[in-house]
Amino acid sequence: MKSVLSFLLACLLLLPCFALGETDPAGADELEIVETEEEAELPVELRSIPLPVDFTGGAAPDENLYYEDISYADPTIQVKIEFKDAGAYIHGYRGKTAGYWVADIRIGHASQFRTAAAESFDTDTALPVSVIADRVNAVVASNGDFVARLNKEGYVIRQGKQFRDRLRGLRDVLLVDEDGDFHVVHLPKKGEVADSVDGKKVMNAFYFGPVLVENGEVPKKLPSFTHLNPESNYTRLALCQVGPLHYKIIMTTMKIGNSLGLQLKDFAQLCRDEGVQTAYNLDGGYSTELYFHQKRLNNQENRDASDYRAVPDILYFASAWNGEE
Numbered sequence: 511m512k513s514v515l516s517f518l519l520a521c522l523l524l525l526p527c528f529a530l531g532e533t534d535p536a537g538a539d540e541l542e543i544v545e546t547e548e549e550a551e552l553p554v555e556l557r558s559i560p561l562p563v564d565f566t567g568g569a570a571p572d573e574n575l576y577y578e579d580i581s582y583a584d585p586t587i588q589v590k591i592e593f594k595d596a597g598a599y600i601h602g603y604r605g606k607t608a609g610y611w612v613a614d615i616r617i618g619h620a621s622q623f624r625t626a627a628a629e630s631f632d633t634d635t636a637l638p639v640s641v642i643a644d645r646v647n648a649v650v651a652s653n654g655d656f657v658a659r660l661n662k663e664g665y666v667i668r669q670g671k672q673f674r675d676r677l678r679g680l681r682d683v684l685l686v687d688e689d690g691d692f693h694v695v696h697l698p699k700k701g702e703v704a705d706s707v708d709g710k711k712v713m714n715a716f717y718f719g720p721v722l723v724e725n726g727e728v729p730k731k732l733p734s735f736t737h738l739n740p741e742s743n744y745t746r747l748a749l750c751q752v753g754p755l756h757y758k759i760i761m762t763t764m765k766i767g768n769s770l771g772l773q774l775k776d777f778a779q780l781c782r783d784e785g786v787q788t789a790y791n792l793d794g795g796y797s798t799e800l801y802f803h804q805k806r807l808n809n810q811e812n813r814d815a816s817d818y819r820a821v822p823d824i825l826y827f828a829s830a831w832n833g834e835e
Contacts, residue, residue, distance in 0.1 A: 556755075557585045559830035563621055563670050563713065567646030568828020579803050582649050586618040586830040589650045589655055596762060599776040603743065608770045611800055611807050612784060613650050613759040615827050619688030620755065622830055624669065625654065625714050627823045631666060632672040634821035639799040640806065644831030648826035651801045652747055652759050655718035656793040658822040659737070664717035665703050668823075672705060674717075680735060682719035684749070684790040685712045692788040693720045697733065712826070716790060720780035722748055723789035725737035732774055737793070740774035745808070746794040748777070749825065750786035757827070759784055761800045764808060797821055813814040 516682070559705055561568055575584050582589045597609040617623065629635035631664045635660065643651035657666055665683050666674040677683070679699040687710040695703050705712050720733050734740050743765060750758040760781055763772045767827070772780065781789035796819045800807045 513551070532537060532806065539550050556587065556616060558619045559586050559682050560784065561621040561624070561828060561830050562829070565626065565669055566625065566828075567626070568622065569830055569832050570647045571649050571829050572831075572833065576803050577834045582803070584745060584829055584831045587827060588616045589802070589827065590614045591650075591807065595706075596772060596780060599678070599772050599780050600743070600770060601776065603770060605768070606743075606770045607768055608743070608772060609765055610760060610772075610780065613652075613754075613802065615650060615757045615759070617690070617757075617827060620688060620713070622741050622755070622828050623686060623690050623714070624827075624828055625823065625825050627657075627755045628821070631657055631668050631671075631818060631823060636822045638820055639801050641826050642824045643801050643826055644804070646826060647828060648801070648824070649829055650759070651824050651826035652749070652761070653793055653797050653799050653821045654823035656797055656823070657717075658823060659793075660717065665698070665715050666717060667705065667712050667715035670711060670713050671810060673702060676700070676704075677703060681717055682721045682790070683731070684716040684719070684721070684788075686714040686716075689757050690711055692790070694724055694788065694790070696721065705763075705775070708822065712785075714716055716749070716792065718790075718792050718793055721749070721788070722774075722791050723782045723786055725726050727780045728775075728782050734777060737795075738774065738791075739795075741772055743770040744794050745771040745796075745798045746774070746777045747792050747798045747800070748789045749792055750781060750782050750784070750789040752786050756786060759800060760784060760789070761798060764798075768793070792825075793821070 576582050580591045592612045596610045600608050628637040663676045664674050676697050677700045681696045683695045693707045745764045747761040763769045
């Protein structure tokens with residue numbers, strides 16, 4: 511127990527001092543932004559403990575290892591939540607405000623990057639993100655790419671199992687290999703995507719897009735398609751890789767009262783400015799949700815979880831620590 515407490519203390523000492531800002535439920539004129547210190551040190555080295563590559567969940571998070579609803583750290587995973595001002599990314603809306611959440615995630619083993627379905631990835635059953643996330647012991651979770659919406663097209667692999675291969679050259683595909691590294695394929699057609707990359711098996715493949723950042727830069731042109739609304743100030747969510755086993759989930763505020771989301775090109779720039787190497791756009795609008803410590807972080811109307819759009823799938827990061835030394 512003493513060594514566990516020492517580990518926790520070490521993790522907390524490395525956390526910057528930040529807090530979540532909130533929007534007034536009725537739509538406040540300003541978002542409360544709390545400045546943060548720059549991260550000065552790397553985190554404590556994490557243990558590499560593999561989880562089963564299947565549809566079971568992770569180890570149950572230890573309630574004692576959450577810190578003020580802004581972080582979680584155990585020997586296999588570290589998550590830090592921060593809320594920031596996105597006003598610099600709004601154009602043409604004088605007096606409007608915008609913000610965004612960043613979940614900074616480090617894991618010890620690639621198997622802690624996981625996906626889960628409300629029922630199965632080949633059905634259209636849908637549940638709230640919170641219900642699916644709690645079932646699989648997620649430390650942090652978000653909505654996925656809404657696999658059921660595009661059931662006549664796409665490329666879907668979840669936890670190493672392929673569910674769909676119907677590519678029509680309409681959307682970018684994100685591949686996550688067995689080492690947890692991201693690979694993008696732009697507008698592929700049938701037969702142009704394999705189930706391995708450089709000899710590494712693809713564990714998860716997403717089909718919504720587009721790719722927002724590739725090799726640290728925003729593509730010169732972002733494709734447009736149904737459900738994307740690129741020119742609207744929309745609620746958006748991106749799954750990002752910073753480096754090996756280091757990820758970010760970035761989510762903008764909702765369009766409520768005086769608060770706005772972002773246009774797609776501005777959201778892409780924001781993701782780039784967050785220092786990610788790859789950013790991939792997932793389902794947005796009312797499907798958008800970032801879930802941490804039994805809370806929907808974008809619950810800006812104080813609504814009950816059952817009032818939000820149910821989704822067929824989530825992505826999540828899990829602990830692999832069973833509490834033993």
